[in-house]
Amino acid sequence: MDTYQTAVAHNSVVTADTDTVLSTPFLVLGGTLPTLAGISCRTTPGSACAGILMLGPVTSARLANALMEVPDPAVPIADFAGNQGLRRDFAGERLDPPALAAFRELSTPIWRRLAELPFRAAHEDRAELALLRIAYSRDAAIEASFAADSSLLVDYRLLGRISAARQRLEGLADLDLLRRRFFTRTHACGQCQSARLHAYEACPACGSGNLVDEPIVHHYRCGSQAPESRFADGRLLVCPKCRRELRHFGVDYGKPGIAVVCRGCGAVEDEPVANFACLDCAAATPSADSTPTDWHHYELTEEGLRALHDGRLPRLEIAPLLKGHGRAFSPVEFGLLAGEALRVARRYDRPFALARLTVANIDQLRRELGPVAVDGAFRLAIDTSVGLLRDSDFVTPDGPASMLIGFPETSAALAAKVLDRVKKEVAVVVAAPLEIAVTTAEGEHASTLLDHE
Amino acid sequence: MNAVAFLGSLDFVSLVLLFWYTTLLEVPRYLIGAIAAGIAALSERPRQPPDTNLTLSVILAGHNEAQSLRACVSGLAEQTLSDRNRLQVVVVDDGSTDGMADVAHDLRGEGLVDEVIRVRHRGGKSAAVNLGLGACTGDIIVIADIDTSFDRDALAVMLGYFAADPRLGAVGGDLGVRNECASLVTRCQAIEYGISVSLGRRVADALGILSMVSGAFGAFRRSAIEGVGGQDVEVGEDADLTMKLRRAGWRIQFAPEARALTQVPETVPALIAQRLRWDRGIVTIWFRKYRAVFDPRQSTFRAFDVLASLDVLIFQFLLSLAFPVYLVWLWWHFGAFALTLIGATIVGYLIIDLVAVIAAAAVRVERPLSMTIYLPLYTLLQLLLRVVRLIAIFQELIFRASYRDPYVPARVMRRAVRV
Numbered sequence: 001m002d003t004y005q006t007a008v009a010h011n012s013v014v015t016a017d018t019d020t021v022l023s024t025p026f027l028v029l030g031g032t033l034p035t036l037a038g039i040s041c042r043t044t045p046g047s048a049c050a051g052i053l054m055l056g057p058v059t060s061a062r063l064a065n066a067l068m069e070v071p072d073p074a075v076p077i078a079d080f081a082g083n084q085g086l087r088r089d090f091a092g093e094r095l096d097p098p099a100l101a102a103f104r105e106l107s108t109p110i111w112r113r114l115a116e117l118p119f120r121a122a123h124e125d126r127a128e129l130a131l132l133r134i135a136y137s138r139d140a141a142i143e144a145s146f147a148a149d150s151s152l153l154v155d156y157r158l159l160g161r162i163s164a165a166r167q168r169l170e171g172l173a174d175l176d177l178l179r180r181r182f183f184t185r186t187h188a189c190g191q192c193q194s195a196r197l198h199a200y201e202a203c204p205a206c207g208s209g210n211l212v213d214e215p216i217v218h219h220y221r222c223g224s225q226a227p228e229s230r231f232a233d234g235r236l237l238v239c240p241k242c243r244r245e246l247r248h249f250g251v252d253y254g255k256p257g258i259a260v261v262c263r264g265c266g267a268v269e270d271e272p273v274a275n276f277a278c279l280d281c282a283a284a285t286p287s288a289d290s291t292p293t294d295w296h297h298y299e300l301t302e303e304g305l306r307a308l309h310d311g312r313l314p315r316l317e318i319a320p321l322l323k324g325h326g327r328a329f330s331p332v333e334f335g336l337l338a339g340e341a342l343r344v345a346r347r348y349d350r351p352f353a354l355a356r357l358t359v360a361n362i363d364q365l366r367r368e369l370g371p372v373a374v375d376g377a378f379r380l381a382i383d384t385s386v387g388l389l390r391d392s393d394f395v396t397p398d399g400p401a402s403m404l405i406g407f408p409e410t411s412a413a414l415a416a417k418v419l420d421r422v423k424k425e426v427a428v429v430v431a432a433p434l435e436i437a438v439t440t441a442e443g444e445h446a447s448t449l450l451d452h453e
Numbered sequence: 454m455n456a457v458a459f460l461g462s463l464d465f466v467s468l469v470l471l472f473w474y475t476t477l478l479e480v481p482r483y484l485i486g487a488i489a490a491g492i493a494a495l496s497e498r499p500r501q502p503p504d505t506n507l508t509l510s511v512i513l514a515g516h517n518e519a520q521s522l523r524a525c526v527s528g529l530a531e532q533t534l535s536d537r538n539r540l541q542v543v544v545v546d547d548g549s550t551d552g553m554a555d556v557a558h559d560l561r562g563e564g565l566v567d568e569v570i571r572v573r574h575r576g577g578k579s580a581a582v583n584l585g586l587g588a589c590t591g592d593i594i595v596i597a598d599i600d601t602s603f604d605r606d607a608l609a610v611m612l613g614y615f616a617a618d619p620r621l622g623a624v625g626g627d628l629g630v631r632n633e634c635a636s637l638v639t640r641c642q643a644i645e646y647g648i649s650v651s652l653g654r655r656v657a658d659a660l661g662i663l664s665m666v667s668g669a670f671g672a673f674r675r676s677a678i679e680g681v682g683g684q685d686v687e688v689g690e691d692a693d694l695t696m697k698l699r700r701a702g703w704r705i706q707f708a709p710e711a712r713a714l715t716q717v718p719e720t721v722p723a724l725i726a727q728r729l730r731w732d733r734g735i736v737t738i739w740f741r742k743y744r745a746v747f748d749p750r751q752s753t754f755r756a757f758d759v760l761a762s763l764d765v766l767i768f769q770f771l772l773s774l775a776f777p778v779y780l781v782w783l784w785w786h787f788g789a790f791a792l793t794l795i796g797a798t799i800v801g802y803l804i805i806d807l808v809a810v811i812a813a814a815a816v817r818v819e820r821p822l823s824m825t826i827y828l829p830l831y832t833l834l835q836l837l838l839r840v841v842r843l844i845a846i847f848q849e850l851i852f853r854a855s856y857r858d859p860y861v862p863a864r865v866m867r868r869a870v871r872v
Contacts, residue, residue, distance in 0.1 A: 235533040235535075235609075237605065247604045247605055247712070248602065248603070248605070249527060249528040249531040249602065249603075250524050250528060251631060251714060
């Protein structure tokens with residue numbers, strides 16, 4: 001029984017068997033261990049915990065560190081110290097039996113869902129999978145909302161103010177693991193990037209916000225046309241061109257439209273521009289120069305759920321997949337190895353072949369089968385391909401869906417035969433219809449592939 | 454040439470006897486007018502904004518005026534009134550079927566109209582104005598036609614008159630022709646408005662006998678118009694209201710500086726139809742309804758009211774009736790030579806009209822002098838309109854034709870008080 005099954009079990013009997021609940025540890029941050037009966041607590045985050053209790057001031061960095069260390073970063077969090085901007089599922093004034101009971105009642109469905117899907121994640125995917133897991137365990141969309149005290153102006157209450165939340169969520173949405181729903185568009189200050197901006201209409205000529213709408217007056221007799229203020233002479237309208245009085249609307253003159261007149265520089269414009277004044281640094285930014293950011297709500301997709309089951313993200317990049325293979329090298333290392341092999345080939349007239357292996361239809365398959373399914377097939381194809389190479393062969397990533405393979409002491413024809421066998425084996429092992437394209441070159445021609453690389 | 458030689462051989466008395474209609478009836482009228490115009494020119498009031506807190510309400514009542522309403526209201530929005538002289542615009546849609554109410558509601562949405570009142574069945578101009586009166590909150594009520602547009606300071610000028618004289622009940626604005634370039638007929642009417650309205654009403658005002666505040670553009674003190682019960686059901690409801698105010702003791706003035714332009718008929722048939730209606734009003738208003746002004750036993754008897762009515766009755770009513778008599782007299786005494794004398798009479802009218810145009814220019818009436826080229830046509834058109842007036846007078850005297858005029862719906866006119 002893992003941590004959550006234990007917690008759920010304890011919670012289910014919380015009113016009847018306090019002793020059992022005592023054995024469920026909570027991680028306490030920002031305060032001393034409570035002396036409350038019916039609760040088991042500790043302050044070190046290294047091992048499993050049923051939840052986090054913030055009993056005093058906690059910085060976002062400290063919470064983030066703790067969540068990195070606990071086995072499951074999606075555990076429910078209770079805040080009893082009024083910490084602002086941090087992720088929390090429950091807020092109370094003080095930790096007492098009623099508050100604890102309420103927190104446990106709120107956490108019960110979370111624990112149940114966490115128990116249904118144990119958390120596992122590759123280290124590099126942990127932060128992203130934690131976001132998916134929070135959405136899954138709370139059975140809720142990750143809703144954006146306005147936050148006036150945030151320089152971004154928008155935050156995700158379910159997540160708290162974690163750094164780069166939007167970028168991570170967008171990355172997950174790009175992988176079809178989350179579904180976007182538009183919330184709003186914010187604009188950022190050109191100087192400090194704050195989104196707390198005041199929008200105002202400004203003169204395109206001088207940037208002043210001191211604008212006024214004025215009717216344009218057209219004096220029919222002499223053709224003079226200008227804002228009304230240029231005609232105003234006390235209560236009279238006098239043409240600035242011919243000095244005649246305009247007495248009769250529709251006969252002497254007309255008003256064909258409205259102009260925007262700047263009281264600062266006197267410029268007459270058809271339309272003002274929109275400028276932003278930053279509430280944080282007071283800089284003015286023309287709307288055209290501001291950086292727009294679209295904010296979305298996010299909902300977990302079936303693909304996202306599958307990614308949680310798999311414990312990794314379908315990145316569809318070959319580089320991480322090659323890591324760990326004994327024949328895989330970084331591009332720099334590969335360049336050195338290939339250069340040396342070419343030097344030997346030239347000097348001793350030995351064969352050396354280079355090949356590029358590319359999964360050509362990866363984007364199409366991703367659209368058709370979904371990223372997680374394709375990720376599995378892609379992973380299997382790479383493992384199969386690399387597994388069939390000799391110990392002396394060496395590989396390196398060459399773009400997201402292709403790799404370069406060096407074949408020392410091998411002619412291009414022989415390398416082609418090897419790669420043909422690779423293609424056949426991949427077709428047998430991988431159910432998805434991957435199209436593998438192969439380019440081979442030998443000797444001096446091999447350098448063209450390297451140059452490309 | 455014989456005719457010219459004959460006329461040249463006559464002495465002054467013989468000429469007067471020969472052209473008695475013109476010399477006895479027309480010349481004195483213009484002579485008095487010329488003198489009064491001179492007085493008026495000397496006593497011209499400068500244009501200046503009024504120092505008053507009086508507020509204004511404008512009633513725009515009309516039937517199927519959707520096309521004109523926006524231009525009219527836009528002109529009101531241009532008025533140079535101060536913030537103290539708050540302007541209220543009340544639109545009354547008198548049973549329109551052309552979407553006038555929709556236009557009015559759009560204008561209210563734009564903040565250019567304050568009140569929109571709509572009646573589904575047309576009740577006539579008087580009833581519509583009376584309905585609008587109930588919604589007015591201003592101290593001064595301006596009644597205007599929807600096809601009228603205003604000089605920017607027209608309303609401010611009118612306010613100045615009311616502020617200066619608390620006994621003033623109504624002020625008539627000056628009217629010009631907005632569509633004067635539409636046809637020869639409209640050009641002639643531009644001359645006519647210059648002479649009859651701009652000059653003629655100045656003269657009447659100077660003599661204290663102004664008997665008409667036009668329904669196209671007139672302003673009324675609220676207490677005055679409410680005191681006389683608003684407008685009555687008449688074909689000439691504006692003249693009727695003016696006379697009611699005079700009889701109630703209110704002073705009436707003409708404001709030549711408060712200028713507005715109005716649309717006039719563009720064809721001869723349309724002009725004749727309009728003038729038939731107007732001229733029937735001469736009979737109904739001054740000959741029938743207000744003949745009591747001549748009764749010195751009445752407490753409301755005033756000499757200036759008598760003069761105002763005489764001005765209309767002599768120069769419009771009797772003059773018209775005398776014209777056919779003069780023609781018959783000419784034919785009786787001179788046979789075919791009468792045609793020559795009629796031609797000479799027309800030339801005489803042309804000269805008189807020219808003098809009137811010059812007089813109008815002297816008091817800075819804008820248009821007529823620049824349109825002198827159309828003066829011969831104007832003179833001939835005036836002859837035609839004399840005939841029209843004659844017909845209208847007979848129609849009204851014999852058949853009471855104004856009570857069948859479509860200007861007021863028949864169901865309303867049937868129930869109207871007849872005089």
